Amino acid sequence: MTPVKARKFVHLHPAAKDAYLGASARTKGLDTLDSSPDSSSELPAEPPQVAAREPILTLPSALTAYVLLIAVIHLRVLLPSEFEDWTIAVFGFIPGRYDATPVELFPGGAGAKVWTFVSYSLLHANLTHIVFNVLWLLPFGSALARRFGPFRFFVFMAVTAAAGALAHLLTHEHAVAPMIGASASVSGTMAAAIRFAFVQGSFLSFSRGEADQAAKVPALPLLRALRDRRVLGFLAVWFGVNIIFGAGSLALGTDGAPVAWQAHIGGFFAGLLLFSLFDPVPRTNDAATASSADPSNSIDPPDQA
Numbered sequence: 001m002t003p004v005k006a007r008k009f010v011h012l013h014p015a016a017k018d019a020y021l022g023a024s025a026r027t028k029g030l031d032t033l034d035s036s037p038d039s040s041s042e043l044p045a046e047p048p049q050v051a052a053r054e055p056i057l058t059l060p061s062a063l064t065a066y067v068l069l070i071a072v073i074h075l076r077v078l079l080p081s082e083f084e085d086w087t088i089a090v091f092g093f094i095p096g097r098y099d100a101t102p103v104e105l106f107p108g109g110a111g112a113k114v115w116t117f118v119s120y121s122l123l124h125a126n127l128t129h130i131v132f133n134v135l136w137l138l139p140f141g142s143a144l145a146r147r148f149g150p151f152r153f154f155v156f157m158a159v160t161a162a163a164g165a166l167a168h169l170l171t172h173e174h175a176v177a178p179m180i181g182a183s184a185s186v187s188g189t190m191a192a193a194i195r196f197a198f199v200q201g202s203f204l205s206f207s208r209g210e211a212d213q214a215a216k217v218p219a220l221p222l223l224r225a226l227r228d229r230r231v232l233g234f235l236a237v238w239f240g241v242n243i244i245f246g247a248g249s250l251a252l253g254t255d256g257a258p259v260a261w262q263a264h265i266g267g268f269f270a271g272l273l274l275f276s277l278f279d280p281v282p283r284t285n286d287a288a289t290a291s292s293a294d295p296s297n298s299i300d301p302p303d304q305a
Contacts, residue, residue: 031148058305060142061145061150062145062149062154063137063153065150066137066141066154069122070122070133070134073123073132074109074130074186080233088123088180089107089178090112091108091115091120091122092178092179092180093111093116093117093179093180094177094178094179095169095173095174097112097113097176098169099174110160117162121161121184123180123181133186136186136189137186137189139193140186140193141186141189143193143214144156144189147215147216147279147280148280152278156184156274157185159270160185160188160267160270163188163272164184164185164263164264165179166221166295167265167266168260168262179263183260184260184263184267186265187238187267187271188271189302190238190268190270191268191269191275192275193230194225195225195272196217196277196281197221198228198230198231199217199218199219199220200217216281217281218282218283219279221283222252222272239265242261242264245261
C-alpha cells in the first residue's frame, strides 16, 4: 500500500480569504473578456453580398393581363370557321351597322352598336397582327401602365379604342367590312407616353432611372411638349408612316386587308389630348427645365418609327 504524503494547507484569515477569492474571480472574468476578441477572430468571414440583378425586361401586371387577354381571345381561330366569322361580325366594328337600316341585318342586334366600339380592339387577324401591336406596346404601354395603374390603364385603352372606332366610322360611312385590331389603342399609348418620355430620367431619356421611377416623372404641358423638337420629330415620323401605309393601301400581317390608318390617328389624338385626365402624377415647373437639361435633347429625332 502506497503511503500518502501529507499535504500542506495554508489557513487564511477570513478577510484575507475573501480578498483572495474575489481577486481570483476578477482575474477569470478578465481572462474571459480578453479572450473574446481572439475567439471572434477565428470565426469565418461572411461572404460579400451580391447585388440582385434586375431582369432585362419586366412587364407591369396590367400590360401582361392585357396581352394575355388578346392571346386567349385569339384562340377563337381554333374553332370552326362559321363560329369565327360570327365572332368577328358580332364583336368587330362595322360602320354600316350604324346606318338607318334594320339592326337585324347585322349579328349582335342593338347591343353590338355599343360594345363594338371597344371589343373590336381585342380581335386580331393572325399572330403577326398581334406581335406587331405587342412590340409597340412593350416600351410605351409598359411606361403608361406603370404610371396610370391597372384601372386607369384599362379605361384609357378602352377610350382610345373608341376614339379610333369613331374616326373610322366618320371616314368609312356605310362600310360593311369589319375592323379589328388594337392599333388605335396602341397609337394612343404612344401619344400619351411622349408627354413625358423625353423628360430627364424618363424611359426614353439617356439619364433614365429605375423603371417605376422613369415612368412617373412629371409630364410636360401639351403646348410645351409640342415645342420640343424630339416630340415634333417623333410626330413627323409617326404620321409619315401612317400616311404612307394609308396612301399606298399597304397591309401588314392582316391577310391582305388594308390598314385602318384613320383609326390609328383617332386613337393617337385621343391619347395625346386626354392624357391629362388620366395622369395621376402631379405637375411641377421643373419638368420643362429637366427636359431642356437632358443631354439627349441634343440628339436628332429618329428617322424611323
